[in-house]
Amino acid sequence: MSLKKFSVLFEDLDSSNSTNNKIEILKTYFLSNKPIDNSWAIYLLTGKSNKRFVSGKYLKNLYSKIYKYPPWLIDTCYLKVGDSAEVITLLLKNENRANKKKLNNISLNYLLSETLPELSKLNEEDKNLVIKKIWETLPEENLLVFNKILTGTFRIGVSVGLITRSIAKLINIDEEIISHRLMGDFKPSIDSYNFLVNKNINLEELNSKPFPFLLANTFEEKIFKHSINDFQFEWKYDGIRIQLIKRSGNVSLWTRGQELVNESFPELVEKMSTIKDDFVLDGELLVWNFKEKIALDFTSLQKRINRKSPTRSIQIKYPIIFIAYDLLEINGSDIREIKLENRRIKLEKYFSKWQNRTDNNISDIFKICDLIYPKDWKDALIYKEKSRKNNTEGLIIKKKDSIYTSGRKKGIWWKYKVDPMQLDAILIYAKGGSGRRAGLYTDYSFALWKDQELIKFASAYSGLTDIEIKELDKWIRKNTIERFGPVRSLKPEMVFEISFDKIQISKRHKSGIAVRFPRITKWRKDKKIKDADRIENAYELMKIIS
């Protein structure tokens, strides 16, 4: 496929905000192009090609050198645009490329398998010459796609999920099957495309299909009226929800987002394969502190989620555990229709042996979810408050006589989350956002009083509405004291309510405290800075929870 043809598809997809429209565009594209072109499109759009041939910084420096632009000016442009490939594309419009002969049909295949991989073998001078020549000879409409491929930043609002749905609709097959087919290595070829759109489903594919997930509802006070004995209580872990499937010897790990994540957690796949039974388990995947038997925070888990084929040292540094809380299928029979309390009995019957035995290596990666037994609802509340100490988010309450349906069905499961902690803090720094938030000040730092001084205690960038962000952006520009690169220090005037889930002592931070997942929950326009919280209030919070 030519770069030109792909650029047209890119432009079409980028000119619509509707998911249905995008699916239609993709379907039409797949129907009207050759399998080889389609496989290239899928390869690029699903990010399978996201290799960075040169960095955005390299590109900016190169442009500055060739066209004699001061680097600071390109950096200023970047603050507005938020994407290096796009900045360079926009700047290239200034260069007089009109007289150069245009290359209309660069083949994507040649570009991605010859020209670009060759770049790394060249010395800087030759590398620059190659890029310069392409810049000069490409038609304007193809420059953005080229620069994006070059810098490996090909994200355009078309997710893997969208591609999956388009192919699924195209051939009328379940999305899970397509997800499975898209897993792993994908080399653009006629065969790889034909494999994706094959209407015949083989047994292995069928075997990997997950059940729809049952989701918990927000806690409702009315369940206090029921007897506590009607419910099962578990800790609410802050990990990733996983359906762990083993059928005919093959293990698949599915997230709630219908993503197959076998490649990120190979040790779990390997160890679970050694169990003889076939099964489908519902549970939570966490990075685990085996000594203290509690979950590590979500940031450790993030080190694992986005990494495919983790090295041995990563696996040791961030050890994972799968905590099973439900059994949905055992040796081929679907047991979702039997009551939760009976499913729990079966779960223990088949799996408790694995977590207690020392002669296997499953116990260090697998565990059945512990149950908690509050005496009454008041006791449940006390348990909930304890969750701060064991790194959970609160409780999950499940009706014992419920069956496993799908979706967020009412009256079956509830999440009973511990309230966040809150402090009123003063906005002192702002930094420009990138990507979609480019050109706006959207990353904020907040301070608390310590004697007569303001001490920075947290940074947050979420929680405000788009309208509030714009309003605050305007205020920031008018109330800047000093600028350090992209950061502005601000007149202390605005007070915000900051919520967070955890607070702990930290030597790394000037304030001596670190908070987990700080977010803005209210713009306290009613408060003056003298009303903001003091650092002592933060220490007080730590005392309460420890």
Next chain:
Amino acid sequence: MRTKEEDLIKYKDGNLYCELADVWIDPSFPVKRALITHAHFDHFTFGCEEYIATKETAVLLEERIGDNININTFDYCEEFKINGISISFHPSGHILGSSQIRFIFAEEKWLISGDFKIQKDETCKQYEIVKTDYLISECTFGLPIFKWDETDKIANNISEWITNSPEKTSLLFCYSLGKAQRLLNEISQTNFKGDIYSHGSIYKINNCYKQLGIDIKETIKIENKNEIDKHKGNLVLLPPSLIKGTYLKNLKNIQTAFASGWMSIRALRKRSGYDKGFVISDHADWDGILEVVKKSEAKNIFFHHGDSESISKYLIEKESINVLFL
């Protein structure tokens, strides 16, 4: 920008002011005497004792403020005097009636660019180069990432965008004064020959333009907004304020686009919620500003509206021009 106390034109209370003539330029609060560069809402305010503008701007101001205002008009290039200061309007190419304003006192010339563009626009007078000693220029798009394509090319893109979706109504959002009429003029010269509907706020201004002798295509006024999506394959012009709120609610089979210079940035395009963006502006792009700076032969320059720091620094470093700023 920072001006000195003794400057002929200075910055006072966030506005440009000529003390010797006691006139304000596009003031944001009511004053005794206001010179108005053009009739966009952010360039005039209600309640001034006296307005001074070009004839075209006066008609548009009366449409927007009401015809009971005290307004004196002058032709382009016609010199008039206030307290011994010689003042004249010159075409700035931004919208119909828009002007640069030149002040001369004791052989010292000051030029306020107003909002301006160099690009072709058949609905207003072409930008005129005016020589000056001091230039106060806008720099709304004062970064090199802003580089406008030819107007015809954009008009053809819009035409294709409409005709490629015959099963949808195409909603093009644009400022109701200036941009809408420029687009009407351009689109009527493309292959798109369907009907064009316009929102009341745009329709009103279209009539003013016609009254002032500008020949633009007749549009159909939208009477019932719930029927917009029945005009399949046709074009509807709407002011950008309507993209938010409930106006578009319940409309099916529509596609939306915004015509603005800001649409050259993808993040802004995505954030603003339109399907598509057409990059067409009534302001000068980076090259346009640099061209005006050079041709004006100004020895001293001030910038306002926009990222004045970057273009100032660039001119000082690269062109050794004396730019005065913070």
